[in-house]
Amino acid sequence: MARLVISCSLDPESRSRTMARRAAAALVQAEETVDWLDLQETPLPLCDGSSVYSDAHVAAVADRIQRGQGILVAAPVYNFDINAAGKNLLELTGDAWENQVVGFLLAAGGQSSYMSVMSFANSLMLDYRCLILPKFVYATGQSFDEQELTDPLVDARITELTQTLVRVADAVRS
Numbered sequence: 001m002a003r004l005v006i007s008c009s010l011d012p013e014s015r016s017r018t019m020a021r022r023a024a025a026a027l028v029q030a031e032e033t034v035d036w037l038d039l040q041e042t043p044l045p046l047c048d049g050s051s052v053y054s055d056a057h058v059a060a061v062a063d064r065i066q067r068g069q070g071i072l073v074a075a076p077v078y079n080f081d082i083n084a085a086g087k088n089l090l091e092l093t094g095d096a097w098e099n100q101v102v103g104f105l106l107a108a109g110g111q112s113s114y115m116s117v118m119s120f121a122n123s124l125m126l127d128y129r130c131l132i133l134p135k136f137v138y139a140t141g142q143s144f145d146e147q148e149l150t151d152p153l154v155d156a157r158i159t160e161l162t163q164t165l166v167r168v169a170d171a172v173r174s
């Protein structure tokens with residue numbers, strides 16, 4: 001039973017990807033099995049609301065989402081939302097998210113976009129009955145040296161998020 005970690009940024013120098021990797025490492029250290037889904041390595045078609053649902057790659061990714069025993073979504077903040085690649089993933093795989101426990105790790109340019117994940121989270125909650133972990137990780141460039149995470153508080157918060165994900169996902173399942 002794997003914990004699914006999804007990295008949504010398409011930027012090769014992504015900071016949210018660094019946090020996703022850190023979360024995956026914390027889960028492995030806690031002896032959890034991790035399924036790593038990186039949208040940089042998994043090109044998906046743009047959702048057309050029609051033929052795309054029979055695409056084999058979309059079906060494979062939807063299967064991984066459905067099987068996740070808890071999901072962490074790491075994403076960039078773009079235009080007060082998560083990036084289009086992350087939103088596209090949800091458009092492609094909607095029902096696969098049904099009843100999942102979901103946590104977020106967000107990289108942003110400034111502090112004031114803190115609430116920008118809510119549109120994505122609302123869809124997960126209200127369309128797919130997901131349980132959203134309310135304490136998420138939000139970091140700006142000040143917590144990094146280039147792509148390297150240098151902020152111990154963010155590092156600790158990532159570990160805390162992974163622990164919460166495991167605890168809540170297992171509790172919901174039982």
Ligand SMILES: Cc1cc2nc3c(=O)[nH]c(=O)nc-3n(C[C@H](O)[C@H](O)[C@H](O)COP(=O)(O)O)c2cc1C
Pocket residue numbers: 009010011013014015016017075076077078079080081107108109110111112113141
């Ligand atoms: C198209 C675009 C839109 C952005 N919009 C926002 C925004 O609304 N709020 C914000 O705080 N940062 C914004 N940023 C800054 C990114 O969130 C920041 O660079 C972040 O590190 C990107 O995540 P990544 O490094 O994982 O790719 C934007 C950046 C881009 C390229």
